Amino acid sequence: MAHPFPLPDYGALLAEVRMVRRAGVVGLRSLPTPGLSGIVERRPPGALQAHPATVEELLRTAVSGIGGGTLQTAAEYSLGLAGGTRDWPAADRRRRAAQVYGVSVERFRKHHELMVLGQIVERILLIAAPPTTGTALADRLGTGEEGGRAAPSELAPSHRTLTPLVHGRHVTVTVHIHSVDLLRDVDVVVSPSNTYFVLPAPFKSSVAATLRRAGARKDPTGGLVEDCVHDELRGWAARNGMPGRAALPGTVAPTSAGALGEQGLRRIYHAAVAVPRPDSNDYDVRPAVVTRSVAAAFALLARESAGEDPPLLSICLPLLGSGRGGLTPLESFGALWPAVEAELARGAPWEIHFVVRGHAHADLVERLLAGPAERTYR
Incomplete structure (x- = not known):
């Protein structure tokens, strides 16, 4: 009925x-x-x-x-x-x-x-x-009447391909609905960082911690051999006079993807979007800093791509600042999309990807990009 x-x-x-x-x-x-x-x-x-x-x-x-x-x-x-x-x-x-x-x-x-x-x-x-x-x-x-998990009638796709209309032309945007360490064949993934470029412990669940853990090289028993992403980021900070002091919010630091290179990931861009709050475990993230960080990531991508063979063309963005930074997913996407749109509007060749943890966030991204758009799923 x-x-x-x-x-x-x-x-x-x-x-x-x-x-x-x-x-x-x-x-x-x-x-x-x-x-x-x-x-x-x-x-x-x-x-x-x-x-x-x-x-x-x-x-x-x-x-x-x-x-x-x-x-x-x-x-x-x-x-x-x-x-x-x-x-x-x-x-x-x-x-x-x-x-x-x-x-x-x-x-x-x-x-x-x-x-x-x-x-x-x-x-x-x-x-x-x-x-x-x-x-x-x-x-x-994802809830039953008594608060338990309900059995889904079918598995939802873990990838969505959207084709929003941006400044008169359709562009392809891929949304990945899974943990960031499951990405495959994406040249660059952007990782949120604090302004000190200090990575979280690898056992934590954040995007930065997940990339650190997945990028580390391990022996056959799972023992740590090389903490690649952590060591490279620390080296970048040392070369740029950063140890012990904060970078300007919006700064982007590049490293390799470490062991994730075996999955086709080539670079990680660490975006300083989170400003630690003194005498607390909390952070402040401003939407304007998210926008500036994404714009800086695209500028770095353009510089690095020219020297790579094959060139770097694809970039994946999480919802920056929507974890401990306190931004809602809507605020995060609303802050990062203007920088993405600016690149697409000028005809940049980049392949755009977003990675989110759940289908509710993917629905949000799809809804925000909807309009005169065609959608396909795979």
């Missing part, structure tokens, strides 16, 4: 939930929440009516469906649903939610909070969907 009304837009619901976070549930009556109220109004007979209390119950149902743990606790504090927090100011609720994760308030605001609110919205969408649609939606969101 067809759904009698279209499911609300994820982004619109997220904006409403963020308003609730700022005002708290005590301020629901004064908030414009057409998406949340619409879900309540369209529920079957006998369900809650459309007034603030029913929207509150919708939020409580969504939060309780998260399934417990730190995520649910942080969600309850964020919206003022935890016992005794209804009238807490937004700053106090955010501070308490940050304590749940053991991070600074600023770190929570830039990273964890968006994830927490996003999970609430996903549960709301599951509530809004009828049983048949809800199952499909749970598959797409």
Whole structure:
């Protein structure tokens, strides 16, 4: 049976939930929440009516469906649903939610909070969907009704080829949906770095740590023989008078790809987009620095390509600054695309690739590049 009304837009619901976070549930009556109220109004007979209390119950149902743990606790504090927090100011609720994760308030605001609110919205969408649609939606969101993994009906492709229209001509953009160390036959991959060009420990999960780990040479038992990417980057810093001092944000340092050369990767461009915050483990990333870094990477690519045989032609970009840097994926792509578009608009020969971890981010990239575009999948 067809759904009698279209499911609300994820982004619109997220904006409403963020308003609730700022005002708290005590301020629901004064908030414009057409998406949340619409879900309540369209529920079957006998369900809650459309007034603030029913929207509150919708939020409580969504939060309780998260399934417990730190995520649910942080969600309850964020919206003022935890016992005794209804009238807490937004700053106090955010501070308490940050304590749940053991991070600074600023770190929570830039990273964890968006994830927490996003999970609430996903549960709301599951509530809004009828049983048949809800199952499909749970598959797409990766959650079952009890918070477990739902079995997907089919495996989604790990690569998408898009052909957006850029300044009057179609260009090819490839989106890779997997870990960066699975890239094959791409000449250059851009890796986010801090302004000191100090790589993270290889056991971590960031793009920079993954490239360091994958680029290292190991013996047959997996023991480290040569930490290629780390050693080359440290050598570059020493040659340029960098040890112990920070580079200007936006600086790009090149190294080889180390052992990743066996997969067809030839260069890694380390882009200094993250400025360490004093006396903390956090970083600041400004969108303007991301744009400047990508432009610098293309300039370096043009210089190096001329001296290589065969020339360097393809470059792959992650969503710079969208990890610990605190940028949302939308902010990151919005910052790096102008530099990419400028290169494509002038007719540069580069083959453009993006690498993202999940299909939600790939959907975002595809949606942002949509318009008079043709898409093919492989």
